[in-house]
Amino acid sequence: MSASSEELIAINSLLIEREAELARVYATESRINQLLGADYPFEAPGVTLPSSIKRKKPTKAKKVKAKAAVIKPRRLDTGEAAYRITWTERGQSTQQNAADLKHLNALLKEPLPSMKLLKVQTIDIAGAPVETLYDATF
Structure with a gap:
């Protein structure tokens, strides 16, 4: 995946904005827990975030190498030259x-x-x- 300099700057800006929003959610949930004096059972977000989707990595078919036959020849017997x-x-x-x-x-x-x-x-x-x-x- 190749991106231009402008696209990389835009992506980094959005990632910083995402981090700030997640920090706000964490701070808000922490304040709610402090007010209650216990952990509040927060529900998972109603939307599926792209970062929470687990994708299978495409696996390449492994080439099976044919095992070379192991040959351990014996010494020559009588009558063999x-x-x-x-x-x-x-x-x-x-x-x-x-x-x-x-x-x-x-x-x-x-x-x-x-x-x-x-x-x-x-x-x-x-x-x-x-x-x-x-x-x-x-």
């Missing part, structure tokens, strides 16, 4: 073999922003898959 990692990046599917668990964990821990992991498999010495540890292709 390496890990084969398959992912897509910018629409292109890529595979990489890693013989060391540290390299695999580093890749899984800090993937590239555009990288989507598809599959993690163990492979034997000939490159044939032995076991699938993670598969997001279905």
Whole structure:
């Protein structure tokens, strides 16, 4: 909401006038209570003041982030020579073999922003898959 300088001056003048009127009402009600020696049951004003209207703030729909699958690969068993990692990046599917668990964990821990992991498999010495540890292709 943007207002010009003249509008801001007019708004401030009206707010000062409102404050003065509310102070007058308070002083009048206080004097009535003093005369009676007790609190008088004042009724609420017959009009609804704009400042007393409670409005709901528009809430923005929260985007639900898809939780990345937590993959904790195991060490290679007997007959397994390496890990084969398959992912897509910018629409292109890529595979990489890693013989060391540290390299695999580093890749899984800090993937590239555009990288989507598809599959993690163990492979034997000939490159044939032995076991699938993670598969997001279905």
